[in-house]
Amino acid sequence: MVSTPSSVGTGVVRARRKRADDVAGLGRARAAAFVVPALLMIGMFLLFPAIWTIYLGMTDYRLTGLAAAHTSFVGLGNYTAAVGDKAFWNALQLTVVFVALSGVIGQSLLGFSLAWSLRRLKGWVRTLVESLALAAWVIPGSVNAFLWIALLDRRDGTLNTLLNTPGTAWLISDPMAMIVIFNIWVGTAFSMQLFSSALSAVSPSQLESARIAGASEFRQLFDIVLPTIKGHILTNTLMITLWTFNTFTPFLLTAGGPNRKTEILSVYIYKTAIGSGQLGFGAAISMIMLLINLAIALLYMRVGRKK
Amino acid sequence: MVSIGRRKLITLAGLALVPGALDACSSTSKTASNTSSGGTKNVTLTITANAIEGGKNAAEAKWVADWVIPQFQKANPGVTVKFEPQGVNDENYKTKIALDLKSGKGADIIAIDGIWTGEFAQAGYIKPLKDVAGAAVDAWDGWKQIPNAVQGAVSFQGKVYGVPQGTDGRVFFYNKNLFSKAGLPTAWQPTSWDDVLNAARALKKLKGVTPIQLNAGTAMGEATTMQGILPMLVGTGEYVWADNKWAGNTKGLRDVMNLYKTIYVDEKLGDPVLQQEANGRDSSFQEFAAGQIGILAEGDYFWRSVINPAKGVGTAPMADRDTVVGYTKIPAMKPGSGVKGQSFVSMSGGAGRVLNPNTKNADMAWKLMELICSPEGFAARAAGTLSISPRDDVNKTLLAKDPMLTYVSTEVLPITSYRPGLADYTQVSTALQQASLDVVTGTSVADALKTYTGTLGGIVGAGNITNN
Numbered sequence: 001m002v003s004t005p006s007s008v009g010t011g012v013v014r015a016r017r018k019r020a021d022d023v024a025g026l027g028r029a030r031a032a033a034f035v036v037p038a039l040l041m042i043g044m045f046l047l048f049p050a051i052w053t054i055y056l057g058m059t060d061y062r063l064t065g066l067a068a069a070h071t072s073f074v075g076l077g078n079y080t081a082a083v084g085d086k087a088f089w090n091a092l093q094l095t096v097v098f099v100a101l102s103g104v105i106g107q108s109l110l111g112f113s114l115a116w117s118l119r120r121l122k123g124w125v126r127t128l129v130e131s132l133a134l135a136a137w138v139i140p141g142s143v144n145a146f147l148w149i150a151l152l153d154r155r156d157g158t159l160n161t162l163l164n165t166p167g168t169a170w171l172i173s174d175p176m177a178m179i180v181i182f183n184i185w186v187g188t189a190f191s192m193q194l195f196s197s198a199l200s201a202v203s204p205s206q207l208e209s210a211r212i213a214g215a216s217e218f219r220q221l222f223d224i225v226l227p228t229i230k231g232h233i234l235t236n237t238l239m240i241t242l243w244t245f246n247t248f249t250p251f252l253l254t255a256g257g258p259n260r261k262t263e264i265l266s267v268y269i270y271k272t273a274i275g276s277g278q279l280g281f282g283a284a285i286s287m288i289m290l291l292i293n294l295a296i297a298l299l300y301m302r303v304g305r306k307k
Numbered sequence: 308m309v310s311i312g313r314r315k316l317i318t319l320a321g322l323a324l325v326p327g328a329l330d331a332c333s334s335t336s337k338t339a340s341n342t343s344s345g346g347t348k349n350v351t352l353t354i355t356a357n358a359i360e361g362g363k364n365a366a367e368a369k370w371v372a373d374w375v376i377p378q379f380q381k382a383n384p385g386v387t388v389k390f391e392p393q394g395v396n397d398e399n400y401k402t403k404i405a406l407d408l409k410s411g412k413g414a415d416i417i418a419i420d421g422i423w424t425g426e427f428a429q430a431g432y433i434k435p436l437k438d439v440a441g442a443a444v445d446a447w448d449g450w451k452q453i454p455n456a457v458q459g460a461v462s463f464q465g466k467v468y469g470v471p472q473g474t475d476g477r478v479f480f481y482n483k484n485l486f487s488k489a490g491l492p493t494a495w496q497p498t499s500w501d502d503v504l505n506a507a508r509a510l511k512k513l514k515g516v517t518p519i520q521l522n523a524g525t526a527m528g529e530a531t532t533m534q535g536i537l538p539m540l541v542g543t544g545e546y547v548w549a550d551n552k553w554a555g556n557t558k559g560l561r562d563v564m565n566l567y568k569t570i571y572v573d574e575k576l577g578d579p580v581l582q583q584e585a586n587g588r589d590s591s592f593q594e595f596a597a598g599q600i601g602i603l604a605e606g607d608y609f610w611r612s613v614i615n616p617a618k619g620v621g622t623a624p625m626a627d628r629d630t631v632v633g634y635t636k637i638p639a640m641k642p643g644s645g646v647k648g649q650s651f652v653s654m655s656g657g658a659g660r661v662l663n664p665n666t667k668n669a670d671m672a673w674k675l676m677e678l679i680c681s682p683e684g685f686a687a688r689a690a691g692t693l694s695i696s697p698r699d700d701v702n703k704t705l706l707a708k709d710p711m712l713t714y715v716s717t718e719v720l721p722i723t724s725y726r727p728g729l730a731d732y733t734q735v736s737t738a739l740q741q742a743s744l745d746v747v748t749g750t751s752v753a754d755a756l757k758t759y760t761g762t763l764g765g766i767v768g769a770g771n772i773t774n775n
Contacts, residue, residue, distance in 0.1 A: 064405050064423070064430045064432070155590075253585075257525070259583065
């Protein structure tokens with residue numbers, strides 16, 4: 001390089017000319033070249049399936065039988081069928097209850113209480129509680145389900161042994177309560193961790209002055225802590241709502257039963273599309289679910305902007 | 308120049324990486340066999356069935372691994388045969404192979420339940436054997452040994468889509484120990500539903516014993532229809548599909564639903580909770596094997612595969628099976644009230660194996676099929692667990708070894724009935740299961756059948772339903 005100063009000189013000049021149009025100095029064409037692959041991937045794996053789902057949702061496509069080979073276009077027939085299907089409304093209603101109880105209320109409240117009560121603790125107690133909560137979060141869903149089946153089993157279940165209630169079929173008598181508790185147990189770690197880090201951002205001096213001024217713990221919580229971590233609460237609720245709305249793990253415990261009592265939307269779609277092979281109808285209800293997801297996300301974003 | 312070259316290089320490398328990643332994604336599922344240039348060299352064939360060593364249908368899985376694969380590989384050097392085991396409930400297995408076939412993949416030889424033939428054929432997932440493997444199919448000498456009625460199990464619209472693997476029959480199994488404790492005869496042959504109910508009432512006095520298990524509900528899937536609703540329905544003299552119409556709110560179906568009501572709701576002779584458990588059927592097996600169920604309606608599969616005491620065969624083995632477990636024909640509602648005026652009834656299904664139309668080695672796959680379905684093949688299969696084979700020659704020599712299967716083949720098969728081989732059947736079956744679930748969980752028979760006929764109308768059209 002040193003021996004050929006002239007070529008280096010031209011290179012620098014050219015590079016400067018290119019660098020001028022944007023911060024990264026790539027130039028429009030090269031920048032586009034960098035973005036295109038990512039866009040292609042998004043197009044292939046996100047946009048195309050979404051459009052394909054819209055199309056499938058307007059057909060009578062099935063997994064087997066005549067309609068699998070000769071699929072016909074039914075327009076909005078699947079959507080009107082879904083709206084007229086009692087099972088769909090049942091699933092939607094169960095999902096709302098499930099999201100509200102296990103996600104928004106259960107996981108957020110428990111996660112926050114854990115984070116709040118652990119905030120001044122150091123040492124092994126904190127490590128223990130955090131590890132236990134995290135374990136539930138990191139263990140694969142299928143393994144979790146297996147543990148819970150063993151816990152709740154009607155014949156030799158751990159819970160029946162502990163409570164001395166032999167023969168109680170928890171998953172049959174209180175299926176919704178069981179999957180709500182299950183999901184709280186699985187997901188609380190996320191809220192706990194998020195709130196832990198949020199709480200550490202609350203200014204200690206502010207809390208200290210409040211305490212000197214004689215504010216109760218309750219007042220400190222409501223007047224200082226919650227306003228400070230409002231953004232975190234919103235993010236946490238949004239994430240948890242969407243996750244819980246889409247979760248499928250309860251299926252591993254109850255398979256949607258007994259008699260559709262735990263058939264939340266994701267399970268209903270699975271049983272419709274894969275279980276009974278109605279792929280077209282299943283695509284239509286997936287689309288409805290996607291729209292509900294979008295609506296939730298937009299709602300939260302609007303609330304977030306207002307603050 | 309150098310610096311530009313370097314930047315270009317980085318850009319190019321960035322671009323090159325992405326297609327590489329895409330390639331990696333798209334080439335992950337290369338399971339299909341390959342015929343490279345060398346004819347039979349490096350051919351890989353795969354077989355799949357809902358069987359797995361150490362689990363469901365373990366004997367079949369073991370037979371494929373220990374007999375089929377070594378035999379075929381020895382006779383055909385250069386060919387590798389692989390087994391893709393599955394050990395799930397039948398509905399999940401069906402979904403899996405349907406998805407395999409739909410995506411143009413899947414094993415070369417696939418075990419199916421005969422009742423799926425129609426809907427798979429209509430979907431174009433399977434083709435008549437002749438269309439897949441050509442003249443060699445007709446030339447096979449095995450067909451002479453397989454009666455037409457048995458071939459019908461894997462046929463659709465007059466064309467044979469697979470080779471039948473056997474048939475079966477449904478009976479009432481009962482626990483002789485519990486029967487004698489309850490003061491009932493250990494050689495038991497009920498002649499009406501009332502006889503069965505009376506025996507159950509006697510068994511109810513025993514502590515910790517569920518008198519009768521008649522499958523109900525959606526969780527057990529086809530096992531509810533095949534072991535519960537349909538054998539009872541044919542006992543009322545009705546078929547689920549007759550004269551081109553499906554049974555809706557009929558007298559026979561009302562009788563069947565009332566029987567469920569008597570057993571599970573009115574007299575608590577059965578355990579309604581078990582019908583709703585996600586794995587209720589397996590639980591019913593375990594409970595019967597543990598001496599906690601008195602009477603169980605099941606197919607001979609229960610005898611030969613579930614409670615079989617041979618090592619590694621049964622999922623709920625009973626060491627004293629041969630002395631404790633009795634079996635008896637299912638009576639019609641009343642003597643002579645069954646279909647064709649029969650006093651005893653049953654239902655039969657048939658399993659089969661089909662060739663995957665996507666196979667790259669159709670000739671070799673058919674050769675493998677011939678080996679599997681040869682007399683030697685069935686004889687080796689029977690070494691694990693004996694079942695009723697589709698071949699007359701094999702049955703003649705082997706069945707005598709097992710009194711239960713002899714009983715099914717001589718007493719039950721002559722009076723048995725079959726499901727309609729129509730694509731709509733599986734949906735109708737689900738609707739029937741739901742009706743039984745509704746009744747078992749307390750809905751009135753009238754309301755359950757009202758829901759059922761509504762669902763049925765949506766499946767087959769309101770004009771194709773019989774109500775009386």
